[in-house]
Amino acid sequence: MHFPSARHYAAIKSFGGYRPARVVTNDELATQVDTSDEWILTRVGIRERRFAAPGETAVSMAVEAGREAIERAGIAPTDIDLVLVASCTLPTQLPSAAPEVAHLLGIGAPGAFDINAACAGFCYGIGQASHAVQTGAAETVLVIGVEKFTDWVDPSDRSTYIIFADGAGAAIVGRSPEQRIAQTVWGSAGDRPEAIIVRDRRSLIEMDGRAVFRWATTEVRDEITRICAASGLSLRDIDVFAPHQANLRIIDSMVRALDFRDDVVVARDIAVSGNTSAASIPLAVRALLERGEARSGDKVLTIGFGAGLTFAGQVFEMP
Numbered sequence: 001m002h003f004p005s006a007r008h009y010a011a012i013k014s015f016g017g018y019r020p021a022r023v024v025t026n027d028e029l030a031t032q033v034d035t036s037d038e039w040i041l042t043r044v045g046i047r048e049r050r051f052a053a054p055g056e057t058a059v060s061m062a063v064e065a066g067r068e069a070i071e072r073a074g075i076a077p078t079d080i081d082l083v084l085v086a087s088c089t090l091p092t093q094l095p096s097a098a099p100e101v102a103h104l105l106g107i108g109a110p111g112a113f114d115i116n117a118a119c120a121g122f123c124y125g126i127g128q129a130s131h132a133v134q135t136g137a138a139e140t141v142l143v144i145g146v147e148k149f150t151d152w153v154d155p156s157d158r159s160t161y162i163i164f165a166d167g168a169g170a171a172i173v174g175r176s177p178e179q180r181i182a183q184t185v186w187g188s189a190g191d192r193p194e195a196i197i198v199r200d201r202r203s204l205i206e207m208d209g210r211a212v213f214r215w216a217t218t219e220v221r222d223e224i225t226r227i228c229a230a231s232g233l234s235l236r237d238i239d240v241f242a243p244h245q246a247n248l249r250i251i252d253s254m255v256r257a258l259d260f261r262d263d264v265v266v267a268r269d270i271a272v273s274g275n276t277s278a279a280s281i282p283l284a285v286r287a288l289l290e291r292g293e294a295r296s297g298d299k300v301l302t303i304g305f306g307a308g309l310t311f312a313g314q315v316f317e318m319p
């Protein structure tokens with residue numbers, strides 16, 4: 001027998017975000033660990049980052065980002081029938097965050113689940129949302145990437161404390177007259193779980209920075225061409241490159257190695273946001289839109305990569 005099957009097209013309709021109010025400079029961190037503004041700027045490219053207030057949670061930040069994405073899409077919360085929350089820093093394993101985020105936003109009884117693909121989580125989420133819309137499993141999807149790293153980073157570990165930060169980004173994916181999200185390309189290197197790891201429920205994040213840097217600037221960089229090819233475009237057609245904001249040197253190495261146009265807009269939000277993992281790409285894209293550096297209709301190439309090791313990316317048309 002043949003089950004009924006639907007075929008629709010999907011597009012990103014809007015972006016939203018939430019950045020905690022508290023700005024933490026490199027000089028402030030240098031009063032707590034042995035580091036300096038100059039070292040962080042030259043090795044990582046971060047000038048400042050945001051840390052959540054004590055009362056702020058991953059759920060509360062996700063709600064703020066989700067609310068903005070809903071408003072900017074011009075839809076009602078009740079139009080949404082699937083909510084995906086990508087995060088690797090939730091305070092507990094059970095229950096997942098997505099149902100509570102949906103409830104707090106006034107979204108009634110949607111499909112709701114979390115995704116843990118670390119810093120690749122948002123791109124995995126956009127892939128899942130696009131597939132759900134295309135098959136008819138959902139009509140309108142809220143995808144949120146949120147992290148509260150300050151709960152999981154050891155403030156005495158200078159290699160992680162200076163990098164990771166808090167925030168949330170979101171997007172609405174819905175039906176479209178044409179397919180405006182290209183095929184997602186994803187993969188993993190599960191032979192290196194120790195590269196970024198929380199060993200057990202009482203531990204904090206440990207990172208082998210050099211191993212991650214090497215992987216990102218070789219194997220991950222090579223996947224960018226594959227992500228672009230899956231869209232049927234060439235790198236010369238890409239208007240905006242919005243990679244995960246892990247380290248400015250990683251971003252610059254990717255741009256140098258790839259045949260983008262000279263006028264490609266590159267997201268470098270890491271300077272003011274730090275590494276917000278699953279939140280970094282939507283926050284970076286939102287910032288480009290707000291500053292008018294990216295425009296509706298632009299072809300955007302994203303790639304998320306991080307613990308696992310996992311990566312995922314896709315090309316989409318800017319809403």
Ligand SMILES: CC(C)(COP(=O)(O)OP(=O)(O)OC[C@H]1O[C@@H](n2cnc3c(N)ncnc32)[C@H](O)[C@@H]1OP(=O)(O)O)[C@@H](O)C(=O)NCCC(=O)NCCS
Nearest residue numbers: 034035039043119158159162209210212213246247305306
């Ligand atoms: C973590 C990272 C910034 C370290 O930079 P690096 O250039 O690789 O630095 P190294 O680890 O080789 O250390 C170089 C020196 O700086 C020191 N150092 C490390 N962190 C420091 C800090 N925050 N401040 C000052 N000095 C620091 C090291 O102790 C080392 O000193 P030594 O030469 O006396 O032993 C870099 O490896 C990185 O960004 N890796 C990728 C991490 C990442 O993106 N993670 C998230 C992925 S999603």
